[in-house]
Amino acid sequence: AQSVTQLGSHVSVSEGALVLLRCNYSSSVPPYLFWYVQYPNQGLQLLLKYTSAATLVKGINGFEAEFKKSETSFHLTKPSAHMSDAAEYFCAVSEGQAGTALIFGKGTTLSVSS
Amino acid sequence: EAQVTQNPRYLITVTGKKLTVTCSQNMNHEYMSWYRQDPGLGLRQIYYSMNVEVTDKGDVPEGYKVSRKEKRNFPLILESPSPNQTSLYFCASSRGGGENEQYFGPGTRLTVT
Numbered sequence: 001a002q003s004v005t006q007l008g009s010h011v012s013v014s015e016g017a018l019v020l021l022r023c024n025y026s027s028s029v030p031p032y033l034f035w036y037v038q039y040p041n042q043g044l045q046l047l048l049k050y051t052s053a054a055t056l057v058k059g060i061n062g063f064e065a066e067f068k069k070s071e072t073s074f075h076l077t078k079p080s081a082h083m084s085d086a087a088e089y090f091c092a093v094s095e096g097q098a099g100t101a102l103i104f105g106k107g108t109t110l111s112v113s114s
Numbered sequence: 115e116a117q118v119t120q121n122p123r124y125l126i127t128v129t130g131k132k133l134t135v136t137c138s139q140n141m142n143h144e145y146m147s148w149y150r151q152d153p154g155l156g157l158r159q160i161y162y163s164m165n166v167e168v169t170d171k172g173d174v175p176e177g178y179k180v181s182r183k184e185k186r187n188f189p190l191i192l193e194s195p196s197p198n199q200t201s202l203y204f205c206a207s208s209r210g211g212g213e214n215e216q217y218f219g220p221g222t223r224l225t226v227t
Contacts, residue, residue, distance in 0.1 A: 009154070032212045043204060043218040043220045043221050044204065044206075045218075046217075090157065094212035095212070098212065099212035099214060100162055101147065101162060101172055102149075102216060104157040105156055
């Protein structure tokens with residue numbers, strides 16, 4: 001069965017600092033991977049997705065993620081944090097080629113201080 | 115505007131009183147799903163539907179029912195809610211297929227006392 005592990009339930013950075021949110025997955029087949037962001041009192045919004053076209057994926061708001069098969073990782077990064085990046089971030093893997101479900105990690109809350 | 119809508123956004127009810135949370139999408143998506151979000155547990159799938167009249171259980175289906183009579187609507191029914199169903203619920207839709215992202219509604223915060 002597929003699973004996702006997000007290391008660190010809470011990450012704090014200063015404005016302008018590098019953001020690194022970690023995600024490791026377990027999958028017996030080539031995975032489809034996603035990062036979603038959830039701002040307070042809102043639904044989930046797609047940041048980026050990996051569908052095997054390219055290992056470095058660029059998303060919205062300056063975020064990017066690199067798929068590393070050897071490490072079974074899909075870490076999310078942003079070179080320079082902004083106050084507006086404070087939110088909860090979820091990594092997810094699509095279950096099966098039919099995509100009957102997204103298997104989510106437990107989430108990482110990003111805090112950004114000035 | 116392409117969107118998934120849910121109603122109500124907030125609901126406080128009592129144990130045993132049947133309720134329905136509606137979900138509607140305007141993107142002509144075949145796939146729809148319900149998730150619940152609990153602190154420290156992330157999101158877990160309750161039910162999903164691959165098309166009209168086709169539904170199946172997710173990871174945590176106990177205590178819930180769904181129906182898919184029309185492509186755009188996928189209501190979640192709690193026939194006898196209990197306090198352990200207090201949670202934040204999200205409806206999602208997609209074109210189907212593992213490579214396609216799911217679009218999420220704004221969420222329904224349910225409290226069962």
